[in-house]
Amino acid sequence: MPVTIDLKDAETRDALAARAVSRAPGEKPSLIGMSREEMGEALGEAGVKDRQIKMRVQQLWHWLYVRGVSDFAQMLNVSKDLRATLDERYTIARPEIVDEQISADGTRKWLLRFPPRGAGKPVEIETVYIPEEGRGTLCISSQVGCTLTCSFCHTGTQKLVRNLTAEEILSQLLLARDRLGDFPDKDTPQGAIVPGEGRKVSNIVMMGMGEPLYNFDNVKKALLIASDNEGLSLSRRRITLSTSGVVPEIYRTGEEIGVMLAISLHAVRDELRNELVPINKKYPIETLMQACRDYPGLSNARRITFEYVMLKGVNDSLEDARDLVRLLKGIPAKINLIPFNPWPGSAYECSDWEQIEVFADFINQAGYASPIRTPRGRDILAACGQLKSESERLRKSERLALEAMMIAGHGEA
Structure with a gap:
């Protein structure tokens, strides 16, 4: 049966380009x-x-x-x-650390550099570690840039450069454990804020740069290794994959990876979600909710987390709270309310704290846990929705020119 690919669709073109990850001559595989x-x-x-x-x-x-x-x-x-x-x-070897920033609250952000692999020049991504009482969470990136252009998200302003490989996804976890002294015979940095006992990195969330489900195979491979009982041995209940709503791969995630699921929801009506999360035009709310209800292993012990960024005057009314409760009826769920984290050039404001509390109280009274996520790492642009790197994919003519320079011995890998 012939397959038709619409190359006029920007999302399709970007996805195909991102799959074309090649190794440079002389570069050793990992x-x-x-x-x-x-x-x-x-x-x-x-x-x-x-x-x-x-x-x-x-x-x-x-x-x-x-x-x-x-x-x-x-x-x-x-x-x-x-x-x-x-x-x-x-x-x-671990990836190159271009920069490491430490927030006043102990949050750490690493800017990591990887080889070009089809992008024309080396690429950079950000990885964030968030220490909390009793646990340490690592926020991992899956792509360099993103195709989704969610209007409130800083990462969405960076065009997709390429997918990360399974090695590059997993290396973020290995590097963080190195830097935090979370492997045997490794020392925790003096004065580092980390959990008082147990693992320094106890949880991982695929919530960094990119849409994990547009890089499904590499994400799957990396997470299966991260949860392997004879290796890194992270419980799948301590691994959360966050998606903006790539419905077909939500089913695959439950069946083939079996980790916890988070949905970047942010709106309860298609009209608004089309603006905030444009993938909603392809997979509208009704379709997304059905995929959530069908998620394998769904139970009160394995709830879906719905992420809801609080935008002043946009999605934070009591009516929105009522509609959210109606929308999630019958789905074992918790709702993470995320105060909007500003970034340069953003068009939104964070909801007033009093309004966030009113919103949270209504949802709590309806029987859903609705913690208000404490903003972490804002001073180093490490908070939710703030991650971005300067990497751009070179045009074909630029890549050919760079390759010619390298062959002539005048370029740098």
């Missing part, structure tokens, strides 16, 4: 982000005998995801010859 099967194939290509592959994969998996090493030389129970061979062929 073992991070590989499945066990892929790692086994890599070891076979490196000369490991078939009968030893399973055992060697187990060793590497332990060193990468339990011990958190980033240098083959640290893998002490692997022979020197094999370590040298792996080092020659592969990498397990």
Whole structure:
């Protein structure tokens, strides 16, 4: 059966371009982000005998995801010859940290740089760590930029450059655990604000730059490794994937990944949501709510989180609160009320605090938990909706010129 692709549709073009992630000549592939099967194939290509592959994969998996090493030389129970061979062929290095900012409230934001991989020049993304009493949450990015152009979101002002690979998604978690002393034999930075006991990174949320479900395969691969019981071993109930409403992949998320689901809702009527979250024109509220009701494993113990940014005079009336309660009827849910976090050039204002409390009280009285999310990291633009990098995808002519310079030895990778 023939498949038709509408290349006039900007979203389709961007999605196709983002999939074309290529490795530059001479760039070593990373073992991070590989499945066990892929790692086994890599070891076979490196000369490991078939009968030893399973055992060697187990060793590497332990060193990468339990011990958190980033240098083959640290893998002490692997022979020197094999370590040298792996080092020659592969990498397990962390991404480059361009900048690290620490908020007055302990929130940390890292600006990370990755190779071009089809974008023409190196790309940058932001990752945020939010320490709280009893837990530490890492907000992970899935794309460089975003296609969705949600009108209240700073990330939406940055055009999509490319998807992140499974390695790049997972590397954000590994790097954060490194920097926070969350691996064995690693020290927590002096004066860092972290949970008093247990893991420093206890929860992860796919709420950073990009729409995770427009990069489904790489996100799935990374989250399955993050939740693998013989490695990073994060409970799937401590992993939340947030989507603006890519309905077909919501079903796949429940069936193939099984993590907690969050929906960026922000409006209860299609007319307003079309403006705030333009993907609503493709997947309107009724369709989105049905996907939520059908989400596998949905129960009072596995509720869907609905994110609702509070915009003054836009979506914060008592009528909006009543309609929200009606909309969610029958769905085990909690509603995160997010005071709008301003960013340069934004057209919205945050709702008055008194109005947010009135809104929250109404929803609470209707039987739904409606915590008001405390703004974190505003002073370093690390709060919800504020993430953005300066990366742009080069035009084809610019990429060809850059490649010619690199071939001539005058460019930098």
